[in-house]
Amino acid sequence: MSDDVQPTAAEVRAAVEAVKAALDRHLDAIEKRSGEDDPAVHEAFEALASAAESYDELLYDAYDEVTPLEVPTGGSMPEYEGPEEPEAISVLIRRDYTVVAPDRLFSQARHASEDTDGSATATVNAALGVIFGEYEPDEIAQRHKDFGFEEGDSTLWVSAVEPAEPGEWLEAPFDQADPHTVVCRFDVSAVFDDELGVLDPD
Secondary structure, rough: OOOOOOOOOHHHHHHHHHHHHHHHHHHHHHHHOOOOOHHHHHHHHHHHHHHHHHHHHHHHHHOOOOOOOOOOOOOOOOOOOOOOOEEEEEEEEEEEEEEOHHHHHHHHHHHHHOEEEEEHHOHHHHHHHHHHHHHHHHHHHHHHHHHHHHEEEEEEEEEEEOOOOOOOOOOOOOOOOOOHHHEEEEEEEEHHOOEEEEEEOO
């Protein structure tokens, strides 16, 4: 807001009332959630983020003060510069895990490989090679506790790309991860209280 159009005290008061209402709506949605990815919770989260940002801006413009409220957004992304209608997309996924129970990891590796010589459990690296060679990443994500993992942060990027020939990018699969071509991004982190953060450059 420019200096020559200052918000009134009533506008600031209305903004803080909007934050209060958004907080109530957010808690109500959480208490009534129907599942882990309930869209009502996500919508209430986004509404709370918007109300808090508006109040913070008005408070600063009117009184040169700020709040301690900071809504996590999952990181910042540059403006989208890709095609309006991509011919092809690339889905880039990162999931972090902590190995908290190596015994479970070794047990699953022995079972998956029918290990008879101990090679599958010689080291954590060997067991990881067996597990990720035998199971799909999505199954590991769903059953992470069975494999002795604790979930960390994860992110998924959907990027616009040119159609590729088979094997064309396998030597350097991640070199084409260009933030300017990310159509949408989905982040999961403990900083979101296990909610889904979405960044849409459009």
